[in-house]
Each structure stands twice: as C-alpha cells, then as structure tokens.
Amino acid sequence: MAKSKTKSAKKSKAAAPRMEKQKRRFWLTYPPKLITRPIIWEMSQRYGIVFNVRQASVTEDIGILCLELEGTSPDLRAAITWLEKQGVKVEPVEINVIES
Amino acid sequence: MEKQRPFMKALKCRECGHEYPLEATHVCEFDFGPLEVVYDYDRIHGRLTRDLIESRPRTMWRYRELLPIAGEPTVGAQVGYTPLVRADRLARRLGVRELWIKNDAVNYPTLSFKDRVVSVALSRARELGFKTVACASTGNLANSVAANAAAAGLDSYVFIPHDLEQGKVLNSLIYGARVIGIRGHYDEVNRLCAEIAGKYGWAFVNVNMRPYYAEGSKSMGFEIQEQLGWKIPAHTVVCMASGSLLTKIHKSYQEFSKLGLVASTPWKIHGAQATGCSPITTAQKAGLDFFKPVKPDTIAKSLAIGTPADGFYALKVMKETGGSGEDVTDDEIREGIRMLAECEGIFAETAGGVTVGVARKLIASGKIPADESVVLCITGNGLKTLDAVAGHAGETREIRPSLREFEGVMANDQPDLVNS
Numbered sequence: 001m002a003k004s005k006t007k008s009a010k011k012s013k014a015a016a017p018r019m020e021k022q023k024r025r026f027w028l029t030y031p032p033k034l035i036t037r038p039i040i041w042e043m044s045q046r047y048g049i050v051f052n053v054r055q056a057s058v059t060e061d062i063g064i065l066c067l068e069l070e071g072t073s074p075d076l077r078a079a080i081t082w083l084e085k086q087g088v089k090v091e092p093v094e095i096n097v098i099e100s
Numbered sequence: 101m102e103k104q105r106p107f108m109k110a111l112k113c114r115e116c117g118h119e120y121p122l123e124a125t126h127v128c129e130f131d132f133g134p135l136e137v138v139y140d141y142d143r144i145h146g147r148l149t150r151d152l153i154e155s156r157p158r159t160m161w162r163y164r165e166l167l168p169i170a171g172e173p174t175v176g177a178q179v180g181y182t183p184l185v186r187a188d189r190l191a192r193r194l195g196v197r198e199l200w201i202k203n204d205a206v207n208y209p210t211l212s213f214k215d216r217v218v219s220v221a222l223s224r225a226r227e228l229g230f231k232t233v234a235c236a237s238t239g240n241l242a243n244s245v246a247a248n249a250a251a252a253g254l255d256s257y258v259f260i261p262h263d264l265e266q267g268k269v270l271n272s273l274i275y276g277a278r279v280i281g282i283r284g285h286y287d288e289v290n291r292l293c294a295e296i297a298g299k300y301g302w303a304f305v306n307v308n309m310r311p312y313y314a315e316g317s318k319s320m321g322f323e324i325q326e327q328l329g330w331k332i333p334a335h336t337v338v339c340m341a342s343g344s345l346l347t348k349i350h351k352s353y354q355e356f357s358k359l360g361l362v363a364s365t366p367w368k369i370h371g372a373q374a375t376g377c378s379p380i381t382t383a384q385k386a387g388l389d390f391f392k393p394v395k396p397d398t399i400a401k402s403l404a405i406g407t408p409a410d411g412f413y414a415l416k417v418m419k420e421t422g423g424s425g426e427d428v429t430d431d432e433i434r435e436g437i438r439m440l441a442e443c444e445g446i447f448a449e450t451a452g453g454v455t456v457g458v459a460r461k462l463i464a465s466g467k468i469p470a471d472e473s474v475v476l477c478i479t480g481n482g483l484k485t486l487d488a489v490a491g492h493a494g495e496t497r498e499i500r501p502s503l504r505e506f507e508g509v510m511a512n513d514q515p516d517l518v519n520s
Contacts, residue, residue, distance in 0.1 A: 024295070025132055029393055029407070054132045055115070062392060066132050084287070089393050091287065092294030093132045095409035098236040098261070098286070099306050100341050100402035 019072035025054075025093035026080075030063040034087055040065070047071060047079040066093065106170040107144050111135040111311050114413070122168075124228055124308040134409070135311045137168040145359050150330060153361075160216055160319035166355055167319065168312045169223045175252040176219020180319050182207050184327035184475070190443035190456075196463050198473035200333070201440070202324050204480065205448050210247045210271075211481035212240040212449075213320060213345065218248050218305060220316035225303030231255060232302045236293035239268050239402055240480055245305055246277035257302065259293050261286065265487075286406075317345045321352025324475055325362050332357065332367045335423075335474040337459045339372045339451045340380050341403045343414030346371050349477065350417045368423040370468070371414055372458035374398035374450075375427040380411045384418055384425030391415070399430045399488040400450040402480060424467045428457035434492045436460065437482060447482030455479075 030039065035058060044051055048071060055066035069076060080090050111120040115133030126135055148165045156162035160180025161173045183203045191199035204213040218241070225233055234257040235245045242258045249256035258272050262281035272279050282289045297304035305313050325332055332353050338346040350369050357364040373381045376398030383391040391411045396404035408414070418425055428436065436456030441447050448456070455476050462468040482489070499505040510518045 025127070054130070057390070061388075062390065064390065068132075080291070089287070089407070090291070091407055092291050093127055094294050094297075094307050094310070095407055096342055096405045097290050097293040097297065097307060098238060098259075099241045100237065100239045100404070 019074065021070055021072055022076070023068055023070045024076060025066070025068050027091045027093060027095060028063075028065045028067060028083065029089040029091075030065075031087055032061060035060070035063050039083070039086060039088065040067070043079050043083055046082065047075045049075060049079050105143075107139050107165045108137050108168045108170075109140050110138055112138045122170075124225070124230070124303060126308050126310045137311050137315050139166065139355075141355075141358060148359060148361070150326075150361060153326065160219070160316070160323070163319060163322040166322065166352075167220055168315045169220065170227050173219065173223045174226050175222035175254075176209075176215060176248050178208050179215045179219045180207065181323055184324060185444060185446070187444050187476075190439060193439055193443055194456075194460050194463050195470055196468065196474055197471050199459075200324075200328070200473070200475045201444060201446060202320060202327075202475055202477050203446055204320065205446060205452065205478050205482065209251070210240070210243045211484065212244065213317065213477075213479040214240045214244040215248065216319050217313045217316035218244040221303065221305040221309040221313035222248055222252060222254065224312040225305075225309055226252070226254070228303070230301075230303035232257065232300075233305060234259070234297070234300075234302045235305045236260070236290070236297075237306075238264055238404075239484065241306065242268070242277075242279075243271045246272040246275035249277065250275040259289075259296070261289050268484075271484075314344050314348060317348035318352040318355070320345070320477060321349040322356065324349075324477075325353065325356050328475075330362050332362050332365050333475040334366070334472045335368050335370065335468050336477065337370045337372055337455050337462070337468075337474065338477045339400075339403055339455045339458075339479060340408065340411075340414055341405045341451075342408045343371070343380055343410035345477070345479070346414045347410055347417050350421065366422075368421045368468075369417055370423040370458070370462055371418055371425040372455045373425070373427045374400040374403055374433060374454050375429045376400070377404045377406060378427040379406060380408055380414055381425035381427045383411070384415055389415055389419070398433075398450075399485075400433055400454050401485070402449060402451045403454060424462055426458040426461050426467075428454055428461065432457040434489055437489055438493065440478070441482070446478065448478045449480035449482050449485040450488045451480055452478040452482070 050070040052068040057064045113128035113133045115131050144165045158181040185201045187199045187201045207215045232255040236259040256277040258277045258279045262283045297307035356362045377396035379391040379394045393407040433453035436453035
C-alpha cells in the first residue's frame with residue numbers, strides 16, 4: 001500500500017509541480033447532533049489533513065475547537081467545504097475579520 | 101512628547117499569559133488565544149496625573165501613556181475628545197435621574213468611534229515600518245481606514261462583500277482606497293480576508309495590528325471618566341458587535357482606578373445588541389459563559405456579527421461587574437434613534453438606537469435603578485444609516501404658497517396659536 005502510494009506520488013510529480021502544504025488556523029463550532037461523531041478524524045481521513053488541537057471545549061450544548069490544519073490548498077478548501085456541509089461552522093482564528 | 105522608553109511592555113496572551121515582543125502579531129503561538137498590550141503601570145503611575153492630562157490638547161492622545169504607541173501619534177492626531185452631553189430630557193423620558201450621552205457620532209474625521217481604533221493602529225503601523233494598511237469591513241471601519249490612511253499618505257486596501265450598498269462603498273472610494281469586493285457568503289469572505297492578511301506584508305488593522313487597534317477604544321472610557329469630573333459612572337451601556345468596545349471601556353475604568361486618577365467606585369457595564377443578532381446577550385441572559393453563533397438579521401448592520409470575536413470576554417466583563425445584557429427589535433431600534441434625536445438633538449446610527457432602546461429596557465426593569473447615573477455610548481452618526489429610518493421619521497406636509505393653507509396645517513398642530 002505504502003509502495004503504490006509512493007509510485008503514484010512520483011507519477012504525479014512528473015505530470016505537475018507538487019502542491020506545497022500550508023498550515024492554517026481555524027475555530028470550529030459544531031452543534032449537539034455532531035458532538036458524538038468523530039468529525040475531525042473523518043475529515044482527516046477523507047482529505048489527508050493533519051490536525052493539531054490547540055484549544056477545545058465540548059459540552060452537551062456545543063463543541064468548540066481551535067485547530068491548526070495542514071494540507072495542500074485544494075485539500076484544505078475541500079475539507080472546509082465538507083465540514084460546512086456537515087453543519088460545522090469554520091472560522092479563521094481571528095474569528096470576525098470582517099468588521100462593521 | 102519627549103523621546104523616552106515606551107510605556108507599553110509586551111503583548112500578552114489573554115488565555116495562557118505567554119508574552120511576545122511588541123510586533124505586528126495577534127495570536128499566541130501555543131493556544132491561538134488573542135494577544136493584548138500590557139503596560140508598565142509602575143512607570144505610568146509616577147508620571148500620568150490629572151494636571152498633565154488637562155494641560156494637553158483635547159484629543160484622545162492626552163492619555164497617550166495608556167495607548168500603544170512608542171512616540172508621537174502620526175495618524176489621527178485630532179481624533180477623540182467628543183462631547184459628553186448631560187441628557188436631562190431623555191433622562192425624564194427613560195425615567196432615570198442622571199443620564200449622559202458620550203457622543204462619538206461627531207468623532208473626527210469619519211463620524212464614528214472607529215477613528216479611535218484606526219488612528220492607534222495606523223500610528224503603530226508607521227512605527228513598525230508599514231507602508232500599506234488594510235482592513236475587511238462593511239462600513240465604519242472601511243471609511244475610517246480609507247480616510248486616515250489618505251491623510252497620513254499611506255496606501256490602503258479595503259475588502260468588502262461584493263454586494264455592499266453603493267453609498268458605503270463610495271465613503272471609502274472617495275479617499276482613494278483600493279476597494280476589493282469579494283463574491284461569496286460571509287464565512288468564505290471572512291476566511292479569505294484572514295488568508296490575505298496572513299500572506300501579504302501589510303498592516304491589517306483588525307488582524308495583525310489588532311492588539312494595538314483594540315486599545316484605541318479605551319480612549320472613549322478615559323474621556324467619559326475625565327468629562328464626568330474624574331469619576332467612574334455607576335452604569336455604562338455599550339452596544340456590542342465583536343464585544344471589544346465593551347471590554348475596553350471596562351479596561352479604561354480599571355486603569356484609571358489602578359493609577360489613582362479616579363476613586364475606585366463600583367461600576368456596572370451593560371451590553372446592548374439587536375434581537376436580530378444577539379449571540380452575546382442571549383448567552384448572558386441564559387447565564388452561559390459561551391455563545392452560540394447566529395445568522396444576523398437586523399437593521400443594525402454595524403452590529404451584525406454572528407460570531408463575535410470578543411464575545412467570551414464581553415460576557416466575562418458583564419458577569420464581573422454585575423452588568424446585564426439586553427436586546428431590542430428593529431422597531432425598538434428606530435424608536436431609540438427617534439427618542440435620542442427628539443430629546444437631545446443627536447442623530448445616531450442604528451447602533452445608537454440599540455443602546456438607547458436597551459437602556460430604556462434596563463431602566464424599566466430596575467436593572468439600572470432610577471436614582472443612579474448612566475452613560476450611554478453612542479458610536480456612529482445617523483447620516484450613515486438613513487435607509488434604516490426612511491419612512492419611519494414622520495412625513496413632510498406640502499402646501500401651496502398660501503397663508504390660509506399654512507394655518508390649516510397649524511390648526512391641527514397648535515390651534516391656540518392660530519386662533520390668537
């Protein structure tokens with residue numbers, strides 16, 4: 001499995017320049033119905049995103065997580081879109097960058 | 101000001117207390133908590149006196165030892181020291197003994213309290229060597245950055261949602277700012293702005309300059325205390341968008357009290373929101389120390405932040421001081437704007453209507469006792485939100501150029517005057 005992954009990675013490297021990974025920081029807020037679901041693990045598995053939890057508060061009312069996510073730009077974008085589709089609010093670590 | 105060591109000491113994480121140098125950075129590398137400026141209060145205590153403050157020009161910079169710049173202010177030197185108006189007519193209407201209006205609707209140069217935070221952020225940005233400044237905004241902040249940057253000869257980029265009303269866009273374009281409209285829903289635009297702020301070496305006033313920027317709000321609180329005769333008001337009502345202004349008014353009371361510039365009398369800070377966007381007051385009323393994000397739907401656009409960055413800290417301040425949170429409907433906001441205009445001749449933007457409406461509710465419920473003194477913080481000018489009151493402020497009555505017709509109208513309004 002690991003071998004074939006390496007091969008395909010080499011192939012894609014020849015076809016196109018390798019995407020650089022980047023780190024981005026987000027606050028995730030999710031509703032009670034998602035609290036029992038390992039949603040961050042699911043995201044990581046689906047999109048190959050490395051996550052690092054910096055702060056977390058999960059109660060029966062709400063789940064709030066502060067994460068650093070690492071992946072390529074398209075993977076990060078896809079992961080965020082997927083999280084939002086599941087009902088998770090994804091904000092930059094600064095939260096409301098847009099002010100009045 | 102003579103050349104000397106700055107009175108600010110470091111940036112400090114509000115969560116873990118980790119300290120950082122005074123650079124353009126805003127979150128803790130460990131827990132991503134927000135950074136805040138800390139000062140050398142021992143040195144300030146020996147220097148900053150009432151006499152010294154009173155000897156300086158009437159601007160927000162008369163408290164400069166407690167503002168985060170190293171030298172002279174180079175941007176917005178005329179900002180602040182707005183009127184604190186004794187509002188007896190409105191006090192009678194609301195049923196309270198002593199009421200004051202802190203009127204930032206006439207703040208210089210763009211008629212909102214944002215000129216305070218922006219002038220601090222841009223002065224500090226210059227000290228740190230930035231040539232380009234930026235912000236992401238839907239209104240007052242954009243106008244203030246554009247105007248203050250223009251006056252200071254700085255390049256400015258303003259990021260806005262693409263569908264923002266033309267009037268608000270013009271208020272930034274006119275100053276020569278580069279305005280970029282971003283298509284997409286709010287969260288996408290918000291994330292992109294954070295990404296741009298991280299990628300380009302600009303002073304993004306409410307991102308990497310945020311620790312300095314936010315401190316500018318304290319000047320409103322300093323002025324309130326000085327203008328009241330060096331006293332802390334028993335009650336202060338502050339409208340909340342991100343919640344930052346409320347926390348900084350509280351900090352200003354703490355600082356003056358700590359420095360012995362005012363007697364340390366108890367104070368309560370009350371938070372005001374629109375019912376259509378009330379994540380903080382909803383949490384406060386439920387006794388929670390966290391809020392749930394909401395989708396804004398209110399005429400008070402300048403307060404329409406569904407996930408307020410300082411909401412957690414605003415809740416903490418209300419709890420610590422024994423203050424309350426309350427919210428008002430769109431109709432109550434318009435009623436608040438009218439009451440302030442009719443009683444005091446002050447035309448506030450919708451956020452001001454929120455503050456007045458909430459004060460009215462808090463006084464009626466006894467949370468602000470009728471025999472105590474209250475300050476209402478008015479943060480922006482009504483000329484900026486004319487649409488919100490159009491059709492709700494009465495109507496013109498037209499007549500032909502005839503005295504008889506005029507007296508026909510007068511007969512309805514003031515029959516005694518016409519008959520005499």
